[in-house]
Amino acid sequence: MTYFKLFTNCIVSKGIARSLICDLQRQSSTLIPNDLVAIITELDSATSVEDLFRQYGAENRETISEYLAYLTENEYGFYCESLEEFNRFPPMSTAFSGSGKITNAVIEVSEDMERNLGTILEQLNGLRCTSLVLMFYRPMDIDGLQSVLERFDGTEISSVEIVTAYHEAVGADFLKNLNARLTPLTSILFYNAPFDRTDPWDRNIYFDVRFSRSNIHSFKHCGIVSAAYFDTNFPKVLEAMNHNSCLHKKIGIDIHGNIKNCPAMETSFGNIRETKLAEALEHPGFKQYWGLTKDDIAVCRDCEYRYICTDCRAYTGRTHIDTGGLDTSKPLKCGYDPYTNEWAEWSVHPLRQEAIRYYGLEELVRNNE
Amino acid sequence: MNKAEQIRELARLHKDQLPLNFQFMEIIELEAERKKLTYTGKSLLSARHPFHIQVKKPCKALIRIL
Ligand code: SF4
Numbered sequence: 001m002t003y004f005k006l007f008t009n010c011i012v013s014k015g016i017a018r019s020l021i022c023d024l025q026r027q028s029s030t031l032i033p034n035d036l037v038a039i040i041t042e043l044d045s046a047t048s049v050e051d052l053f054r055q056y057g058a059e060n061r062e063t064i065s066e067y068l069a070y071l072t073e074n075e076y077g078f079y080c081e082s083l084e085e086f087n088r089f090p091p092m093s094t095a096f097s098g099s100g101k102i103t104n105a106v107i108e109v110s111e112d113m114e115r116n117l118g119t120i121l122e123q124l125n126g127l128r129c130t131s132l133v134l135m136f137y138r139p140m141d142i143d144g145l146q147s148v149l150e151r152f153d154g155t156e157i158s159s160v161e162i163v164t165a166y167h168e169a170v171g172a173d174f175l176k177n178l179n180a181r182l183t184p185l186t187s188i189l190f191y192n193a194p195f196d197r198t199d200p201w202d203r204n205i206y207f208d209v210r211f212s213r214s215n216i217h218s219f220k221h222c223g224i225v226s227a228a229y230f231d232t233n234f235p236k237v238l239e240a241m242n243h244n245s246c247l248h249k250k251i252g253i254d255i256h257g258n259i260k261n262c263p264a265m266e267t268s269f270g271n272i273r274e275t276k277l278a279e280a281l282e283h284p285g286f287k288q289y290w291g292l293t294k295d296d297i298a299v300c301r302d303c304e305y306r307y308i309c310t311d312c313r314a315y316t317g318r319t320h321i322d323t324g325g326l327d328t329s330k331p332l333k334c335g336y337d338p339y340t341n342e343w344a345e346w347s348v349h350p351l352r353q354e355a356i357r358y359y360g361l362e363e364l365v366r367n368n369e
Numbered sequence: 370m371n372k373a374e375q376i377r378e379l380a381r382l383h384k385d386q387l388p389l390n391f392q393f394m395e396i397i398e399l400e401a402e403r404k405k406l407t408y409t410g411k412s413l414l415s416a417r418h419p420f421h422i423q424v425k426k427p428c429k430a431l432i433r434i435l
Pocket residue numbers: 225294299300301303304305306307309310330331334335336337338
C-alpha cells in the first residue's frame with residue numbers, strides 16, 4: 001500500500017469556497033480548490049492512495065492523479081511505502097509561545113511624550129517588547145530623530161519603525177545621516193510627501209524607506225486589510241491560529257498618553273503619566289481580545305486567508321458580539337468576500353456606512369476617493 | 370574607537386558580504402560566540418564573516434495605514 005503525507009510545515013486553511021495551502025518554511029501561500037482539501041484530509045487520516053482511488057471511482061481517477069502530481073511537484077508532500085513509514089511523521093505542533101509579556105508596541109508620540117520616551121522604553125524593555133512603531137504626526141528633523149533613536153541604546157528592542165511627516169530636508173543626506181549610527185531602525189515612512197515611492201533596498205541604508213502622498217494625521221488610517229499585508233511565516237501563522245493576530249501581546253499608547261490595546265481603540269487602561277505599562281497589562285480587561293482568533297470572527301472564520309491575514313478590532317463592521325461581550329465582527333476595512341472570492345472597495349459597501357459614521361471615518365473615506 | 374564605532378566600521382568593511390535584506394541589528398562577534406560553543410567545537414556562524422547580523426523585522430505588519 002502507498003500513503004501520502006503532507007509535509008508538516010504545510011498547513012491547509014479551508015475556506016468556504018476555496019482553500020489556501022501555506023508553506024511555512026518557504027513562506028508562500030497558494031490557493032487550492034476545496035476538492036483537493038478533501039483528498040488531503042483523507043490521505044492525512046492514513047487512507048492509502050489505492051483505497052482513495054477505489055473510494056472515488058474510475059470517473060475521478062484522472063483528477064486525483066492530477067492533484068497528487070500537483071502536491072508532489074510543488075513539494076507539498078511525499079509518498080510513503082507503508083503505514084509504518086507514514087506513522088513516522090507525526091504532525092507538527094501548532095502551539096505558539098514566547099517569553100515576552102509584550103512583543104510589540106505602537107506609540108503615538110506627542111511632543112510632551114517625546115521628552116519622557118526614555119521611561120516608556122525602559123518599561124517596554126522590561127516587558128521584553130522587541131518591536132515598536134513610533135508615530136509622529138509632525139515633521140522631525142535629523143537631530144530629533146537621532147536623539148529618539150539614541151534612547152534605544154542598551155535596550156533589547158530590535159525593530160523600530162517610524163512614521164513621520166515629510167519635509168524639505170528629507171533627502172539622500174538626511175537618510176545617510178540617520179544611517180550613520182547603529183540603531184534598531186528597520187523602516188521609516190514619510191507621509192505628506194510630494195510623491196509616492198518605496199526605495200529599493202540599498203546596501204548603504206539599513207532600513208526601508210517609503211514616501212507617501214497620504215496625509216496621516218491620526219491612527220484612524222490603520223486597520224487596512226489587503227493582500228499586501230498577508231504574511232506566511234511560522235510565528236505569524238502559529239500566532240494567528242492560537243491568538244488574535246493583531247492584538248496579542250500588543251500595547252498601544254495614544255497621543256494623550258492613554259494605555260490601550262491599540263491607539264485607535266476606545267478603552268483606556270490608565271495614562272502613562274500615572275500608570276505603569278505592567279500595571280495596565282494586569283488590568284482584567286487588557287487581554288480580553290488576545291485569545292480571539294479568526295476562527296471566532298464572523299465571515300473571517302469562513303475565509304481561506306484567515307491565518308495569514310492580520311485582524312483589526314479597532315474598526316469592525318459592528319455586526320456581531322459574542323456571549324462574553326467581545327466584538328466578533330469582520331474588520332471594517334476588509335473588502336474581501338470569502339463566499340464569492342472577490343475583492344471590492346470596503347468603504348462603498350452599503351452595510352458599512354453606519355460603522356463608518358460610528359467611527360467618524362467619513363473624512364478619511366472621502367479623501368481616499 | 371568605542372564599541373559602537375568599531376562595530377560600525379566592521380559592518381562598513383564587510384557590507385558587501387551581507388546577505389540581501391539583512392539588517393544591522395544584533396552583532397555577535399565570532400570569537401565570543403566560538404568560546405561559547407567550544408563544547409561542540411563548532412560554530413554555527415560562517416567563519417568567513419567576522420560577525421553575524423540578524424534580521425529583526427517583526428514577522429507581521431504592526432500597523433496597516435496605507
Ligand atoms: S474576510 Fe478579510 S479580514 Fe477576514 S480573514 Fe478574510 S481577508 Fe482577512
